[in-house]
Amino acid sequence: MKFLSEYRNPELVEQYLNEIKKTVTRPWTIMEVCGGQTHSLVKNGLLNLLPKEVQMVHGPGCPVCVTPINLIDKAVYLAEEKGVILCSFGDMIRVPGSKRSLLESKARGADVRILYSPLEAVKLAQQNPDKEVVFFAVGFETTAPANALSVVQAKRLGLTNYSILASHVLVPPAIEAVMNDKTAPIQAFLAAGHVCAIMGIGxxxxxxxxxxIPIVVTGFEPLDLLQGILMTVKQLEAGKANLENQYSRIVKPEGNPEAIKVIEEVFEVTDREWRGIGTIPMSGWEVKSELSAFDANKKFSVDIVKVPECADCIAGLVLKGIKKPFECSQFGKNCTPEKPLGAPMVSSEGACAAYFHYAEYAA
Amino acid sequence: MPSLDFDVITLGHGSGGILTNKLLESGVFNLLKNPLLDTHHDGAVIDFSGKLAFSTDSYVISPVFFPGGNIGELAVNGTVNDLAMCGAIPKYLSLSFIIEEGLPMTEFWEILVAIKNAAQRANVQIVTGDTKVVEKGKGDKIFINTSGIGEVHAKAQISANRIKAGDKIIVSGYVATHGIAIMSVREGLDFETAIVSDTTNLNHSVKELLDEFGSEIHLFRDPTRGGVATVLNEIARDCGLGIDIAQKKIPVLDEVFGACEILGLDPLYVANEGIFMAIVASEIADDFVKKLHEFEHGKNAAIIGEVVLDHPKHVILTSKIGGKRVVNMLVGEQLPRIC
Structure with a gap:
């Protein structure tokens, strides 16, 4: 397939691996921020091709993983309200809340729909004027433009039965949170290419x-990742700490001005709770107060009790790279993709699920 | 379609009374005609000797009509193929409908015709059946159950216990085609594509393969729900050996590969219909594939891997770029990823 196979070329992969092996002289710990990168590293079997000096740590960039348990409870609560169609991206519906997941709600009769685009949800709101359509708008900067656009469109259409349950999170504050934890062993970052495609690299x-610390904006295909890792290792070996852009075929320094415009029209920055990590200041977006008619958080009074997360789950330590998933006492025992205790075991992009799938045999 | 004095199916059509008779007489019996069905008895009485295979499956697909077919042919092909996977030559099917009231008669007729044609292609007879109608909202247009019996091929020795290290793993055609064709028309996911389901009966080619290769064929499986990955894991678990597969050898249509990339799906976990997997002695593997290439549905058959002594009960994939990873069973339904 054009524009994909080029970036999966086995000969070039080998060349890059050799180049990394030649460059590296001592151990380095690099965090790939984005869950999509984690997924690609695992799916393509790249982790066991890298020299052992290069340790990849899977960062907090999996939106499914960091969405707080309370918000999932809220989504479940809304889904089970009469007359609500709760729409969500696919892998969000399996994430366990304190009582149950959206998937279980669906089995109990709630109208939960999996959609690929929030604009589909707007269409549903148009087609079902007697129902309240709520879109569970999670994600990093990448999914924000489409979520914002759905609000703009609903407003333009004069819909009064569409709202979003927003839980947007932002990458730069997450990097700060990791770096501010002095026990985190991270020496460099691969920044998330698609986030930067929207927001730019400023x-x-x-x-x-x-x-x-070196930060290299990196793409998602095997060659992107290897090139990003090589650029990072070169900086580390040379004692440099620069911002570089590996993913320049997609990422412009200024990002995508149109997308930023629609985000700014709908969202404003807020403090945000991250599952497993806690509250990070100014690390999320919420719907602006003047658009609160489209904000499910404000539109519906949701009466749920805030519950603590599972005490046995060390998701926070995993997401900061302090512990590897298999260092958790519950890993693979009481916590598996079928019965996850914490969110990183749920999504295919989550660090624990990635290790469960990849490392089961190795362990 | 015969002319009828009703155009939708109502609860009365499942009551067993006049309306049921009208529905059956109007076409079902006529369309699926054969001496056993013609007795109109409570069940079929069949003469049989020797080893039999017996299988059943229920079909609840949504949407009922999809690119490349409908639930009718799926219900025939599915059970026919399950029997073929047992090394049997399918002979007789039962056919049961659970219909949601309000199903237009034209749609029911289209499904019946598809059933008739599929049964003809597979050379099986539908010899007994049942029709129930449920209230609106209690079903999803139509559910179908078929059960089937077949005569086990004299040379067949199909069993996971016979798998040994060195055996080759073969898929008979492109993987993931059916699943992606269905997904392309599901509500909320619809995208434009020319991909059509590959649903078909596999029993004739399986019979010829058994004629020629007999006991050198150790296992047949059809990787329907859960896809190739799940079936391979079941096989590894059942035979207690390891399985190695090579991503670059797995045949996937370009369009299907593209759709999987966009939707964030792994073709190895997507459901299949018109293909089977075989585990055969390595000595005959190349000839087996060559023979498969003679069949329309087997043109893209390929050896995708082999059974090994290493990593017992685990499936390891070598990616296109040479990395290795574990391939696990599908957990729940394969859900689209966010980004």
């Missing part, structure tokens, strides 16, 4: 300077 200069 915000990352500050992080490079403040924490004196």
């Amino acid at each position: 915000q990352y200069y500050q992080l490079v300077d403040e924490y004196d």
